Amino acid sequence: MSALLIIEQVLNGLQFGVMLFLMAAGLTLIFGVMGLINLAHGSLYMIGAFAAAAVAGATGSFILALGAALAAAAIAGALIEITVIRRLYGKAHLDQVLATFALILIFSEGTRWVFGSFPLFLDIPDYLSGPVTLPGGIQYPFYRLTLIAAGLLVGLGLWFLIERTRVGIQIRAGENDREMIAALGIDITRLYTLVFAIGAALAGLAGALVGAIQSVQVGMGEPVLILAFVVIVIGGIGSIKGAFIGALLVGLTDTLGGIFLPELFKLFMEPGAATQTGSALASMAIYILMSLVLIWRPTGLFGARA
Template sequence: MSLILLAEQTLNGLQFGMMLFLMAAGLTLIFGVMGLINLAHGSLYMVGAFIAAATAAFTGSFLLALIASLAAAALAGVLIEMTIIRRLYERDHLDQVLATFALILIFSEGTRWVFGSFPLYLDIPDALSGTVTLPFGVEYSLYRLVLIGVGLVIALGLFLLIGKTRLGIRIRAGENDREMIGALGVDISRLYTLVFALGAALAGLAGALIGAIQSVQVGMGEPVLILAFVVIVIGGIGSIKGALVGALLVGLTDTLGRFLLPKAFALVLDPSQATAIGSALASMAIYILMAGVLILRPRGLFGGAAS
């Protein structure tokens, strides 16, 4: 097995993990601060991807497409929080699951009605196309490398927001004791709307960025949503640090598992059996990882604080 190929797959795992982090960071804040199970988070990811693809096709600008995806997802988040989600905070989790599942259906059919049933495509901008040569002769996609960098910058920005700003203090206080900060004069409704809009914007941005390396289609958010829930369970609900670590663990486990396990089984089995067994185990690897973390740390790696 080539070490260069292993390095490329490791970078792919990091890139996948960073995009999962953008999804999971907003989801863990919403769940941790607002106590809301939001199954429609993946739909906001899809909205960001479709708006980005449509904007890029109309304007020819990838940067405008990213800005449009952020704005559209944040606006969609504000609208659904104010009209629907706000009615669910005092309801039990079953009601939240049913209502946000209904939102998935509404977003899917609405997107199909507006954009059609055929997938859209978002081209990588010329400035970010091609490959770069990394140390030890590793050739890697420039765009995927930029995605890793974008994820790191956003992670740093979120750490600073949560840890160093007045809004971050309110978010952390809202997770620990929302009644107390309400009694101190903080507008809880406005805080919840801001948190939901932030989470929606991050999901929309993730969808736009991924839309350049895969097709943009209805339903693309649901598989990613499942992985995002795995990430926040591993990392700990309400923790940005946990979302980052959990996302990287899931990204690397999934990518390297699909690459290494069939090769490992090929040492003792014939190629067809090795591929079948290795692929099956690789698809289970992240859930085995989640189970192992929960056995050792039932609240996740960094559960207990929005940090």
């Protein structure tokens, strides 16, 4: 196995990880502040992807497509929070799961009704297409490098919002003691809507960015949602830093496991059986990682200890 292949797969893992971070950051923000289990978060990812594909097809502008993804997901998130989610605060988690699962069905069938059952395709713009030569002569797609950079910039902006702004102070205070900040005159209802819209916008942006390297189709958000839950369990519920570290660990584990594990088993088994066994174990690697983290630290890497 060549060093070039390893470096390329590490970059692929980083790209996958930062996209998972955009998804998981909004999810952990919503759960940390509101205590809400939102299974419909994957539908917001799908809405962002479809909005981007539709606007790009109509205008030919990738920038407008990203703006449409952010706006559509944020508006959808705000409407969900106002009409449905607001009635679930303080309810049992089972009620939240059932209500948000119903939203998945509604959004899936609504998207199929508007766009049809066939997948859409979002083309990579010319100025982001093609390979770029990295040190060592490595050829790597420029768009995937752009995804890594975009994810890191969004993560930095989210950190600045949470840690260095007045809104961020309110969000962190709402996470720790929502009754107290309501008593201090903060409009907790507006704050919850804002947090939900921010989380939805991050999911929509991730869907739009990933939509350019895979087809945009109904139900595309649910597999990513499962991985996002794994990320926040590993990183710690309510921790943006935990979501970032957890997303990178999941991205690298999933990508590198699919390469190294089959090669490792070839040392002990026949090539065909080694490939089958290694691939099966690679598909379980992130869940094994999650189990090991929870055995060591049940609240996640950066979750608050009881």
